[in-house]
Amino acid sequence: MKLTFKSITSKSPGYRADIDGLRAIAVLCVVFYHLGSPRFPGGFVGVDIFLVVSGYLITQVIQGGIERGEFSFLSFYDRRIRRILPALVAIALATSAVAVLIFPPTGLLNFGKSLLATACFAANFYFAHADQSDGYFGNSSPSQPLLHMWSLSLEEQFYIFHPVLLLLLNKRVKKRYMSVILLVCIALSFAICLWGTKHQRVNAFYLLPARAWELLIGAFLALSPLPRLSSRLVREIAAVAGIATISYAVLEFSIATPFPGFNALLPCAGAWLILYAGESGSSLVGSALSLRPVVFIGVISYSLYLWHWPLIVFIRFITARSYFTRREACFALALSLVLAFLSFEFVESPFRRNPARFKPKRTVWAACAASAALASLAIALIVSHGLPNRFDSRTREILAENEARKQEWPIPEPCTNYRTPLHRYSDVVFCEIQHSSRNVLFLGDSHIEQLYPVVQQLQPQLNGEGVVFATASGCPLTEHLNNAIPGYYCDAFNRFAMRRALSSDIDTVFIGFFPWWVWSFGQTCQSVDSRCINGVSPDQAEHQVIHDLSSEIRALRASGKRVIVALPFPRFDMQIPDFEIAAAITGERWAGGYPVETSSVRIREELQDVAKQTGSDIYDPKESLCDANRCIYQVNGISLYMDEDHLAASQVGILRQSLLKVLVQAH
Numbered sequence: 001m002k003l004t005f006k007s008i009t010s011k012s013p014g015y016r017a018d019i020d021g022l023r024a025i026a027v028l029c030v031v032f033y034h035l036g037s038p039r040f041p042g043g044f045v046g047v048d049i050f051l052v053v054s055g056y057l058i059t060q061v062i063q064g065g066i067e068r069g070e071f072s073f074l075s076f077y078d079r080r081i082r083r084i085l086p087a088l089v090a091i092a093l094a095t096s097a098v099a100v101l102i103f104p105p106t107g108l109l110n111f112g113k114s115l116l117a118t119a120c121f122a123a124n125f126y127f128a129h130a131d132q133s134d135g136y137f138g139n140s141s142p143s144q145p146l147l148h149m150w151s152l153s154l155e156e157q158f159y160i161f162h163p164v165l166l167l168l169l170n171k172r173v174k175k176r177y178m179s180v181i182l183l184v185c186i187a188l189s190f191a192i193c194l195w196g197t198k199h200q201r202v203n204a205f206y207l208l209p210a211r212a213w214e215l216l217i218g219a220f221l222a223l224s225p226l227p228r229l230s231s232r233l234v235r236e237i238a239a240v241a242g243i244a245t246i247s248y249a250v251l252e253f254s255i256a257t258p259f260p261g262f263n264a265l266l267p268c269a270g271a272w273l274i275l276y277a278g279e280s281g282s283s284l285v286g287s288a289l290s291l292r293p294v295v296f297i298g299v300i301s302y303s304l305y306l307w308h309w310p311l312i313v314f315i316r317f318i319t320a321r322s323y324f325t326r327r328e329a330c331f332a333l334a335l336s337l338v339l340a341f342l343s344f345e346f347v348e349s350p351f352r353r354n355p356a357r358f359k360p361k362r363t364v365w366a367a368c369a370a371s372a373a374l375a376s377l378a379i380a381l382i383v384s385h386g387l388p389n390r391f392d393s394r395t396r397e398i399l400a401e402n403e404a405r406k407q408e409w410p411i412p413e414p415c416t417n418y419r420t421p422l423h424r425y426s427d428v429v430f431c432e433i434q435h436s437s438r439n440v441l442f443l444g445d446s447h448i449e450q451l452y453p454v455v456q457q458l459q460p461q462l463n464g465e466g467v468v469f470a471t472a473s474g475c476p477l478t479e480h481l482n483n484a485i486p487g488y489y490c491d492a493f494n495r496f497a498m499r500r501a502l503s504s505d506i507d508t509v510f511i512g513f514f515p516w517w518v519w520s521f522g523q524t525c526q527s528v529d530s531r532c533i534n535g536v537s538p539d540q541a542e543h544q545v546i547h548d549l550s551s552e553i554r555a556l557r558a559s560g561k562r563v564i565v566a567l568p569f570p571r572f573d574m575q576i577p578d579f580e581i582a583a584a585i586t587g588e589r590w591a592g593g594y595p596v597e598t599s600s601v602r603i604r605e606e607l608q609d610v611a612k613q614t615g616s617d618i619y620d621p622k623e624s625l626c627d628a629n630r631c632i633y634q635v636n637g638i639s640l641y642m643d644e645d646h647l648a649a650s651q652v653g654i655l656r657q658s659l660l661k662v663l664v665q666a667h
Contacts, residue, residue: 021289042253055218112381512566
């Protein structure tokens with residue numbers, strides 16, 4: 001087969017190279033975002049660019065066919081199937097093969113469910129249901145090789161309704177009113193998007209009613225109700241404004257940005273302006289987007305989008321890390337590009353270049369058969385509960401125990417203040433263990449929460465003292481900062497928790513937190529009444545927390561309280577249960593090496609200084625978990641941790657003696 005390196009439509013009269021260039025921008029944004037590049041924190045908006053372009057091009061196809069009297073649903077879906085399905089089936093089969101080889105039963109079971117949803121073009125519904133807390137940005141997403149299929153399902157659902165809408169408009173409405181009706185549909189969908197982003201953010205992200213406006217604004221432009229930009233200067237301004245708004249979204253947005261909502265307007269408007277400017281003639285931006293290397297990426301963008309994400313998931317699984325080293329990122333990018341090109345040339349192109357070879361009815365039946373085959377494979381994985389018999393009994397035991405570790409959250413759910421609206425003191429949950437007139441208050445984030453089981457066991461030995469837990473996961477310990485991800489009330493929590501710490505029944509305050517902002521760039525903000533007013537850097541966050549912690553401890557000491565400052569728990573560069581799972585499946589340790597403890601020495605020293613300066617005692621969990629050379633993280637292949645830095649509830653008893661010692665010494 002002769003390699004073409006060209007778009008299938010490059011010889012069509014209306015072909016625009018700048019649109020392939022725009023696709024290149026979109027897919028590269030997504031790829032670099034998924035690779036974890038800190039330079040592209042808002043790269044996820046590449047999908048929004050794709051949606052606008054898709055709505056624009058598909059409407060041109062449908063409307064052109066209607067106006068020529070040539071449109072038929074059979075030919076339309078024949079074309080869609082040949083465009084979408086071959087590469088999708090190829091990636092689904094390849095991903096299934098790798099998942100069967102390396103995933104544990106639980107992971108393969110979940111993969112089977114996502115494969116079934118993908119085969120039915122309902123992946124967006126599945127992923128919306130699978131994680132209603134954070135959805136696309138949640139902790140479970142990086143383990144889902146078919147997560148990116150949500151956008152394809154969304155588009156295919158749009159393709160069911162959109163031809164019907166255009167046919168009805170052409171038959172029932174005068175052409176000059178068609179764009180008005182489209183504007184009404186856009187406004188309605190955008191209103192749903194705004195409401196959903198505030199009240200049902202996950203559904204607003206994944207589901208068509210809140211996303212249809214992005215496709216429809218492309219459709220609106222395709223119907224050409226707007227005058228051409230005959231002035232070169234105006235075209236240049238429009239195109240530059242388009243690329244500028246896209247750039248702003250890619251560079252300034254992050255997982256903390258409320259999305260889609262109003263923020264989705266920027267990348268969508270940017271794509272729309274570039275498409276609009278290109279309709280009337282050339283521009284500098286259009287010329288840049290039409291450069292051959294850029295167009296080439298756009299030509300293979302569909303296959304690149306399909307292949308890159310499963311590769312990333314599998315590499316993460318093998319290395320048991322949530323991030324890439326530079327070498328791993330370069331390898332993943334290069335392999336994605338190679339596979340995308342091969343997929344384009346040998347899977348996509350044969351089905352698209354010679355449409356006469358494929359009769360539409362046969363294409364539709366073949367599509368049904370392919371979907372049924374994928375669904376059957378998925379059902380087999382689900383019914384078999386992830387094919388556990390692939391492994392011997394000892395390996396199954398190790399996998400099951402490490403999988404169980406990942407679910408061992410130590411504190412009862414009613415005892416937490418995790419992403420709970422906190423507007424008044426009475427909204428805060430203070431979880432008590434044997435309340436008395438003298439209590440120890442455990443104050444902090446999830447790293448204090450993890451102590452709950454062992455503290456519950458120790459309480460009878462605390463010389464009559466009761467215990468109160470005041471914790472909020474993911475919150476810096478200060479009244480002036482908040483977690484920038486929507487739904488956190490960290491500043492309010494700390495204000496109310498400090499009020500509780502100063503109560504007369506509190507005798508000792510045990511304070512601890514983990515400096516997660518050091519590894520979570522762009523996730524911390526200055527706030528007022530739990531509303532972010534501007535972002536802060538990790539260094540700024542560290543300075544604010546240490547300063548406020550010192551002030552709070554001084555206030556507690558002045559009130560006669562005993563204070564114990566807990567130093568940070570060990571943190572590893574790998575998810576320990578996942579590392580042990582990968583090691584058990586492969587029968588060996590991977591080239592990436594063993595987990596390395598990465599806690600910040602500087603922050604440990606700063607906390608020790610604060611404790612010394614305020615006359616506080618120190619609790620160091622490393623006394624129980626580490627020796628001079630290393631920190632323990634597993635026993636006989638079973639993780640002590642539930643992730644990279646939280647002990648599993650069943651294992652936290654390892655801290656019993658050191659914790660009892662410091663609590664009793666505080667007297």
